[in-house]
Amino acid sequence: MREMSEERDVIRGKLKQIVFRNDDNGYTVARFIVDDLQQRQVTITGYLPVFSEDALMELSGSYVDHPRYGMQFQVETFHRVMPDDEDSLIRFLSGPLFEGIGKKYAETIVAALGKDAIHRIKNDPTVLDSVPKMTSKRRTAILEGLKESDDDLENLIQFFVAHGLGMRNVMKLERIYGKEAVEKIQENPYRMVDEVDGIGFATADKVAMSLGFELEDPRRLEAAMVALVDQMNMQSGDTFVNREGLAHQMKRQCAGLTYDFDELLESLLLQRRLVEEEGRIYHVDQYDAEVQIAQFLTLFPFEELEPVDPETLQFELDALQEKLAITYDQAQLDAIHTFFKHDAMILTGGPGTGKTTVVRALTALFKKLYPYQRIACCAPTGRAAKRLAELTETDTFTIHSLLGWDLESNTFTKTEQDPLIVDLLIIDEFSMVDSWLFAALCKASVHVKKLCIIGDEDQLPSVRCGCVLKDLITSELFPLVRLERIFRQSEGSDVITLAHQIRQGQTEELDCHGDVAFFPVGLYEIKDQVINVVQSALNKGYDIQDIQVLASKYNGPAGIDRLNAALQQCLNPPEKGKREWKAGYRTFREGDKILQLKNQPDDDVYNGDIGMLVEIVYANEDEAGKNRLIVDFEGIPVEYTSDNLLNISHAYCISVHKSQGSEYPIVIMPVVRDYGIMLQRRLIYTGVTRAKKSLVLLGEKDALIRGIASQEHHLRSTTLTQRITAMLNPEF
Numbered sequence: 001m002r003e004m005s006e007e008r009d010v011i012r013g014k015l016k017q018i019v020f021r022n023d024d025n026g027y028t029v030a031r032f033i034v035d036d037l038q039q040r041q042v043t044i045t046g047y048l049p050v051f052s053e054d055a056l057m058e059l060s061g062s063y064v065d066h067p068r069y070g071m072q073f074q075v076e077t078f079h080r081v082m083p084d085d086e087d088s089l090i091r092f093l094s095g096p097l098f099e100g101i102g103k104k105y106a107e108t109i110v111a112a113l114g115k116d117a118i119h120r121i122k123n124d125p126t127v128l129d130s131v132p133k134m135t136s137k138r139r140t141a142i143l144e145g146l147k148e149s150d151d152d153l154e155n156l157i158q159f160f161v162a163h164g165l166g167m168r169n170v171m172k173l174e175r176i177y178g179k180e181a182v183e184k185i186q187e188n189p190y191r192m193v194d195e196v197d198g199i200g201f202a203t204a205d206k207v208a209m210s211l212g213f214e215l216e217d218p219r220r221l222e223a224a225m226v227a228l229v230d231q232m233n234m235q236s237g238d239t240f241v242n243r244e245g246l247a248h249q250m251k252r253q254c255a256g257l258t259y260d261f262d263e264l265l266e267s268l269l270l271q272r273r274l275v276e277e278e279g280r281i282y283h284v285d286q287y288d289a290e291v292q293i294a295q296f297l298t299l300f301p302f303e304e305l306e307p308v309d310p311e312t313l314q315f316e317l318d319a320l321q322e323k324l325a326i327t328y329d330q331a332q333l334d335a336i337h338t339f340f341k342h343d344a345m346i347l348t349g350g351p352g353t354g355k356t357t358v359v360r361a362l363t364a365l366f367k368k369l370y371p372y373q374r375i376a377c378c379a380p381t382g383r384a385a386k387r388l389a390e391l392t393e394t395d396t397f398t399i400h401s402l403l404g405w406d407l408e409s410n411t412f413t414k415t416e417q418d419p420l421i422v423d424l425l426i427i428d429e430f431s432m433v434d435s436w437l438f439a440a441l442c443k444a445s446v447h448v449k450k451l452c453i454i455g456d457e458d459q460l461p462s463v464r465c466g467c468v469l470k471d472l473i474t475s476e477l478f479p480l481v482r483l484e485r486i487f488r489q490s491e492g493s494d495v496i497t498l499a500h501q502i503r504q505g506q507t508e509e510l511d512c513h514g515d516v517a518f519f520p521v522g523l524y525e526i527k528d529q530v531i532n533v534v535q536s537a538l539n540k541g542y543d544i545q546d547i548q549v550l551a552s553k554y555n556g557p558a559g560i561d562r563l564n565a566a567l568q569q570c571l572n573p574p575e576k577g578k579r580e581w582k583a584g585y586r587t588f589r590e591g592d593k594i595l596q597l598k599n600q601p602d603d604d605v606y607n608g609d610i611g612m613l614v615e616i617v618y619a620n621e622d623e624a625g626k627n628r629l630i631v632d633f634e635g636i637p638v639e640y641t642s643d644n645l646l647n648i649s650h651a652y653c654i655s656v657h658k659s660q661g662s663e664y665p666i667v668i669m670p671v672v673r674d675y676g677i678m679l680q681r682r683l684i685y686t687g688v689t690r691a692k693k694s695l696v697l698l699g700e701k702d703a704l705i706r707g708i709a710s711q712e713h714h715l716r717s718t719t720l721t722q723r724i725t726a727m728l729n730p731e732f
């Protein structure tokens with residue numbers, strides 16, 4: 001039993017050391033030095049933000065006698081006490097809150113503004129002008145530091161944490177709504193779903209319930225309907241839902257609640273959170289994305305390049321072929337001429353058909369013919385961008401980094417107001433680009449004068465909504481060059497031959513010889529046989545990073561989770577001296593092969609990147625008292641703590657979807673009936689074409705054949721093509 005003393009106490013003092021902290025909700029156990037004559041040390045507990053150790057705090061709460069931990073001070077409210085003597089003021093201003101302000105400059109500030117410097121700056125920031133040697137950097141550091149030390153922020157944190165939000169989200173709210181956050185969220189917590197990235201309906205609903213909202217509150221039902229449209233789109237890949245389907249799903253989700261569907265929908269249409277067009281209901285973001293893409297492409301280009309003289313082009317082309325000792329075939333030459341003749345072009349073709357070879361020629365010739373124009377190459381994944389950079393010797397980016405993506409707000413700094421300064425834009429692996437991302441790229445591309453889109457139309461469509469590549473090809477807006485001849489085959493690739501058979505839906509006499517092997521294996525033997533194949537490749541001298549196992553679903557005996565666990569046990573077993581970190585159901589071990597699951601642009605690692613776990617640092621050796629894991633992504637070290645551990649998983653076996661945009665020397669791919677409808681032609685094709693050198697298929701031949709024969713069950717429904725057509729022919 002815990003005993004609690006009755007009266008509320010107030011203590012003043014400073015934080016000494018954090019003993020425990022849950023970063024999700026801010027729950028903290030810390031040592032605190034009370035600012036009295038004895039300088040007593042007290043253990044405090046409560047939901048608190050991270051304070052700097054120098055901050056003078058006033059805590060109000062009560063002492064609790066904990067049976068195991070003894071007397072603790074349980075914090076109910078807290079606020080920062082501003083220093084009121086010169087010494088403390090100088091220490092405060094030169095503390096960690098004020099970046100770049102040292103002791104000397106803090107003295108200058110206090111000498112200029114006196115003991116009530118903080119009060120004066122807060123009342124009128126222009127008083128900083130009277131401080132000698134005040135630079136704009138120093139000014140920003142002081143104002144930002146004061147903002148952080150504000151009591152309002154502390155009250156705001158307490159309010160939201162009490163209503164179930166984690167510290168991370170609270171900080172986002174503060175950034176978006178400022179001091180009005182509490183008022184705004186109290187009035188309608190569901191606005192967070194639309195306005196705060198990373199907060200979905202479930203989180204907003206938790207806050208609303210805690211604030212006492214009714215289940216049938218119209219604001220709740222409206223938010224539920226918008227979230228439902230989003231969720232249905234994410235599941236199907238479509239860019240809209242139909243009215244009846246939405247009404248039906250809404251009925252299921254809001255069973256037992258009384259509401260009028262038509263009225264709710266009408267209200268959402270009026271607010272323009274949803275958009276209706278001929279019975280189709282769009283989430284406003286999806287609608288705007290389609291319109292933006294269609295508008296941009298139909299008006300493209302806004303400025304034109306001087307045309308090239310055909311003779312000069314031919315001269316440079318001949319010189320390039322000689323320099324590279326290559327002869328482009330007719331389709332490749334067509335691609336090159338089309339590119340220089342038109343403002344935009346789509347280049348498509350299967351693996352090994354020479355797409356990258358053409359891009360190399362395009363960039364080399366463009367540099368010669370337009371020496372003062374800027375080129376940017378981009379791709380949706382880091383891997384694809386790196387490959388393009390190696391081959392084209394041009395500035396190459398992921399689309400996210402090109403657009404200056406901000407992870408916290410999920411927004412881009414490059415927009416129509418601050419567009420890209422690029423004349424030629426080349427986008428590779430375009431089949432993976434979704435509607436929302438392409439719309440963002442279009443918005444920032446108003447100065448682009450030439451556009452080249454490259455992608456394999458037979459690969460899986462983008463993870464998120466839309467099928468932009470297919471829609472652009474169907475719209476016939478831009479000239480399309482299709483490369484069919486397989487050049488890699490002449491280098492002896494049986495993988496490519498098989499890939500083309502799969503693409504054409506050919507199921508008889510599948511070419512499984514040479515670099516392609518098929519082993520008939522039953523479902524329950526898959527795990528052991530995969531290990532055997534991996535072992536024999538390792539024995540032949542391949543590295544674990546060269547070998548990639550690709551599976552089609554997560555659960556089941558041949559699922560990703562099971563294969564990862566088995567492969568880890570076999571390839572990187574526990575060993576004395578090899579450090580481990582058990583995190584939930586996963587054990588990370590030094591030497592593990594790791595997959596990045598999310599974009600982390602600040603660290604330069606992206607969804608689909610693969611690295612190696614090189615070091616584990618335990619909490620008791622770490623300054624911040626946290627377990628830490630360091631992964632090396634081809635020379636880029638990235639740190640993970642419990643805060644971002646969900647961004648990675650083991651990579652011995654990964655999904656075919658995650659492998660898009662990457663290539664591996666050896667691919668091992670189980671194909672079993674247990675994968676069900678996942679095993680379709682596009683997925684098999686995408687997996688098979690990841691293999692650069694050799695491919696091992698193992699499983700049930702009938703599952704492979706049935707998979708190749710099965711086309712997508714659900715072709716994505718979008719309206720991009722018809723929008724483009726309508727914009728080109730406004731009279732219809």
Ligand SMILES: Nc1ncnc2c1ncn2[C@@H]1O[C@H](COP(=O)(O)OP(=O)(O)OP(=O)(O)O)[C@@H](O)[C@H]1O
Pocket residue numbers: 326327328329332349350351352353354355356357358487488
């Ligand atoms: N005209 C050509 N003559 C000789 N070899 C060629 C020619 N075009 C391409 N190749 C060679 O064919 C191979 C595949 O070309 P490339 O990498 O450009 O194809 P790709 O379509 O980009 O393939 P993937 O999509 O699989 O990367 C390369 O080794 C390339 O050097």
